Amino acid sequence: xxxxxxxxxxxxxxxxxxxxxxxxxxxxxxxxxxxxxxxxxxxxxxxxxxxxxxxxxxxxxxxxxxxxxxxxxxxxxxxxxxxxxxxxxxxxxxxxxxxxxxxxxxxxxxxxxxxxxxxxxxxxxxxxxxxxxxxxxxxxxxxxxxxxxxxxx
Amino acid sequence: xxxxxxxxxxxxxxxxxxxxxxxxxxxxxxxxxxxxxxxxxxxxxxxxxxxxxxxxxxxxxxxxxxxxxxxxxxxxxxxxxxxxxxxxxxxxxxxxxxxxxxxxxxxxxxxxxxxxxxxxxxxxxxxxxxxxxxxxxxxxxxxxxxxxxxxxxxxxxxxxxxxxxxxxxxxxxxxxxxxxxxxxxxxxxxxxxxxxxxxxxxxxxxxxxxxxxxxxxxxxxxxxxxxxxxxxxxxxxxxxxxxxxxxxxxxxxxxxxxxxxxxxxxxxxxxxxxxxxxxxxxxxxxxxxxxxxxxxxxxxxxxxxxxxxxxxxxxxxxxxxxxxxxxxxxxxxxxxxxxxxxxxxxxxxxxxxxxxxxxxxxxxxxxxxxxxxxxxxxxxxxxxxxxxxxxxxxxxxxxxxxxxxxxxxxxxxxxxxxxxxxxxxxxxxxxxxxxxxxxxxxxxxxxxxxxxxxxxxxxxxxxxxxxxxxxxxxxxxxxxxxxxxxxxxxxxxxxxxxxxxxxxxxx
Numbered sequence: 001x002x003x004x005x006x007x008x009x010x011x012x013x014x015x016x017x018x019x020x021x022x023x024x025x026x027x028x029x030x031x032x033x034x035x036x037x038x039x040x041x042x043x044x045x046x047x048x049x050x051x052x053x054x055x056x057x058x059x060x061x062x063x064x065x066x067x068x069x070x071x072x073x074x075x076x077x078x079x080x081x082x083x084x085x086x087x088x089x090x091x092x093x094x095x096x097x098x099x100x101x102x103x104x105x106x107x108x109x110x111x112x113x114x115x116x117x118x119x120x121x122x123x124x125x126x127x128x129x130x131x132x133x134x135x136x137x138x139x140x141x142x143x144x145x146x147x148x149x150x151x152x153x
Numbered sequence: 154x155x156x157x158x159x160x161x162x163x164x165x166x167x168x169x170x171x172x173x174x175x176x177x178x179x180x181x182x183x184x185x186x187x188x189x190x191x192x193x194x195x196x197x198x199x200x201x202x203x204x205x206x207x208x209x210x211x212x213x214x215x216x217x218x219x220x221x222x223x224x225x226x227x228x229x230x231x232x233x234x235x236x237x238x239x240x241x242x243x244x245x246x247x248x249x250x251x252x253x254x255x256x257x258x259x260x261x262x263x264x265x266x267x268x269x270x271x272x273x274x275x276x277x278x279x280x281x282x283x284x285x286x287x288x289x290x291x292x293x294x295x296x297x298x299x300x301x302x303x304x305x306x307x308x309x310x311x312x313x314x315x316x317x318x319x320x321x322x323x324x325x326x327x328x329x330x331x332x333x334x335x336x337x338x339x340x341x342x343x344x345x346x347x348x349x350x351x352x353x354x355x356x357x358x359x360x361x362x363x364x365x366x367x368x369x370x371x372x373x374x375x376x377x378x379x380x381x382x383x384x385x386x387x388x389x390x391x392x393x394x395x396x397x398x399x400x401x402x403x404x405x406x407x408x409x410x411x412x413x414x415x416x417x418x419x420x421x422x423x424x425x426x427x428x429x430x431x432x433x434x435x436x437x438x439x440x441x442x443x444x445x446x447x448x449x450x451x452x453x454x455x456x457x458x459x460x461x462x463x464x465x466x467x468x469x470x471x472x473x474x475x476x477x478x479x480x481x482x483x484x485x486x487x488x489x490x491x492x493x494x495x496x497x498x499x500x501x502x503x504x505x506x507x508x509x510x511x512x513x514x515x516x517x518x519x520x521x522x523x524x525x526x527x528x529x530x531x532x533x534x535x536x537x538x539x540x541x542x543x544x545x546x547x548x549x550x551x552x553x554x555x556x557x558x559x560x561x562x563x564x565x566x567x568x569x570x571x572x573x574x575x576x577x578x579x580x581x582x583x584x585x586x587x588x589x590x591x592x593x594x595x596x597x598x599x600x601x602x603x604x605x606x607x608x609x610x611x612x613x614x615x616x617x618x619x620x621x622x623x624x625x626x627x628x629x630x631x632x633x634x635x636x637x638x639x640x641x642x643x644x645x646x647x648x649x650x651x652x653x654x655x656x657x658x659x660x
Contacts (some may be wrong), residue, residue, distance in 0.1 A: 015452040022459065068444050097447045099494060100440055120451050120487030122458040 005061020005137040006032040010042040010077065011095075012069050019122070020064070020095075023129035029137055034060065039072025043080060046087055059090050062136035067096045067103055075106055082111040091136055176218030180226040183210040188233045195238075203238050204258070211262045215269040223269070227262040231255060306380070306401040309387075312394055314338045326380075326403055328373030339399070344371040354384075359394060362386045367404070379408045432501060439497045446490055453483045485618075492620040495550075496605065499627050504544040506632075511538035511585060514545070515573055518552035525560050529569060536574030539583045541652040543632045548652070551628040554621040555587045555648050561615055562646065563591035582634065582651045590645040594638075602638055625650070 007029070011017045017035055024033060036042040042065075044050035048057055063081070067074035074094065081087045091113040096103065104115050116132065119125050187210035191203035207230035215223035236243060239251045247255060300307055301321040309318035316339050319331040327334075327343060334342060340351075346369035347354060358364045364384040371377055380401035387396040457479050465473055515535060541548070556571070563569040570590045578584035594602070594609050601607040603626040606619040625648075629636040632652050640646035 013448060013452075015455075016448065019452065019455040096444075097451070098440065098443045099491065100443055101498075118447075118451055120447060120454055120484060122451075122455040125451065125455065 005140075006034060006058070007133065007137055008042065008045060008060035008063045009033055009035045010037075010039065010063065010069065010074070011035065011066045012037050013066075016066070016118075019125065020129055023126040024133050026126060027130045027133060029130075029133035032137075038070040039074065039077040042077050043072065046081065046090075059087065061091070062132075062140070063090055063092045064095050064132070065092055067094060067098065067107075075103070075110065078107060078110045078112060091140065093132055093136065095132075173221075176214075176222035177225055179218045180214045180222040180229065183213045184226050184229040184233060186210065187230065188237065191233075192237065203234060204254075207234055208258070208261060208265070212265045212269070215262075215266040219273070220266050220270050223262070223266040227259060227266075230262070231258065234258070306403070307398065308334070308339065309396050309398050310339045311396055314340055314397075316342070317396065323401075326372070326378065326401065327370070333373075345369070358384055358386050358397070362388075367408075368401075370401075377405070378403055379405045435497070436501055439494055439501070442490065443494050447487065450483050450487050450490070454480055454487075457483070489618045489620075492618040492624075496620050496624050496627065499547060499550075499624060499631065502547075504547065504631055506542055506544055508540050509543050509545045509548055510540045511548075511575075511583070514549055514552055515556075518549060518556050521553050522557045522560055525557060529560070529564070530567070531560070531563075531569040531571060534570070534572040534574070536572075538573075538575050538585065539654060541583050541654050543652055544628075547628045547631070551625045551650065554625050555650070558621060558648075559587055559589040559591065559646075561591075561617070562593075562610075563589045564615070565592060566590055576649070578651050581653055581655050583654050584649055584651045586647050586649050588645065588647040593640040593642050593644050593646045595642050596640060599638060599640070603636065 007024070009017065009020060011020065017037075021033060021035075034045060036045050041050070042063075045052045045055070046059070048055055065074045065077060069077070074096070078092055078094070081090060081092060088111070092111075093114040093116060094103075094107045094112050095116050095118060097118055099117055107115050114132070114136075116128055119128060184207070187203075187206040191206045194200075194202045194206075211223060211226045211230055214226035232245065235245055235247055235255070239254075240248055297318075300318075303320070304322045304325060306322040306326045307318075307320045308316055308323045310316050316334045316337050319329070319334040323334065324330055329337075329342065339345070348366055348368070354364055354366070363386065364382075366382055368380050368382045369377060370380060381404050382402075383400045385398045385400075386394050387398060389395045457476055461473070461476050461480075468476075512535075515538060519533065519535075556573070559571045560569075563571065572586075572588040574586055574588075576584045576586055592610070592615075598609055601609065603622045604619075605623040607623070608617065608619040610617075626636050629650055629652065634651040634653060636648070636650050638646055638648045
């Protein structure tokens, strides 16, 4: 089995978290998922501060980012990551409910790597998550300094 | 004395003897008359009158004919006097004893001549001065009447603001006649309201020689007028200010119109601000809808599908159908939200207009609906289409909706025919039509076709949210075009869309 990269999921809605984790689990991609519930927590994780001071200092292989988040919203997180020398190489996938063009334009302007609108249909959602997970956590060669472990099972 | 009357007679007092010949003739005639009178007097035994008579003739000649004929008169008088009245009579010989008399006569004649010529010169000068004065008066009168010709308001006031001239325009504007206005203090008469202290205006006037500004004044009938006022300072030879010429133009109407425009503009600005606020609210609303309304739906669908997967083995047929219904409704709701959001975006989005080639756009739209045409037997007829002026992506969406409709509502036909072409419209617009041989519609309900959520078919026959044609209409309206349809139940439908072919400033 090829090594899996660690996925950082930034999502405030617990149901979305659960459904995403289920979708990832269907394809055995959920073993290395870190969930943060708002933008501030995500940044804490990335900068190893707050409750994450003790974690090993490695970047995730991919970051799945919701846009509408409490405290610090997704676009701010994205901007912070892409303007930081150490974090800018982390692939960021925006995963959002909205079809809003301005969000998409803003995300690409900030240097997002992919922009995915969550489909209402769960099948499609599972497929999207699967493809995202497989591409970013398995196929894509992450930048140096990222976590990649052998998948279990 | 009687002689002088006779001499004056020949109508010479009024007429100037200007001709030289007439002057000499006068000399001869007057001396002849004097001689005649003297001889008459002598025959009547009146003595010593001849001398003054001849002097009188000389005087008359000089007076009327000038010095040169005067000399002739002196010479003739001397000769006549010598011939007729001095010893020896009837000779031109002058006795030594009489010579002083002749000398005195000649001297006296010259004195008269010199006085007379001087008087003539003075008279000449006076006449000239009078003529000049008359010309000037005529000129001034003409100028004053010229100023009266204009309807512009002009008046002159002295340095104490007393009105010294008031033209017809002033009378027309302010209602005071020249007689009423003359001598009045202009600012009191017109209740002038100045935009700044009068002292500042005065010092500006004295410094620059002129002043311009807008003044509020009051007419004789009490109405208010606003005038554009120009003041010019007049100075005398010593550079002392003596008068102010004030020209006023009535701008009351213009000011009123300006005020009106300002008010309208302010209203418009307010409305625009309100509209912008509403638009922002709407945008925030739509944004929130697209985020927050879709999430619970996604969860409903997600968990239902999971339930279906995990529990379908222990559920009966009925319960499985219920779950299928939940999924179907949730998906339909998702489609509704998406369509509504797309519809609202068209209302909010800026149109970016360029020349758009309809032929190319139709091909793209047909390509886009290809997934819906799979397994169908469709004969497409696409005619030559013009270029129009519009927003490419919006027009594309409208075409996709119309073509997708044509594909959808012909589903029941074994052989589907869809024709897309162009027909004659008004100048400056292209009319595109999309004709199908589908189920058609009853023209009775034609007005409901383009309403939001309006549907003419049951959902189970033809799926849809009822927003597609409303979107088409909104797009076409945003282009300043029209959209309409013709149809017959069971005999197909034709949708027409008119779009401007030239850039129009109205949209």
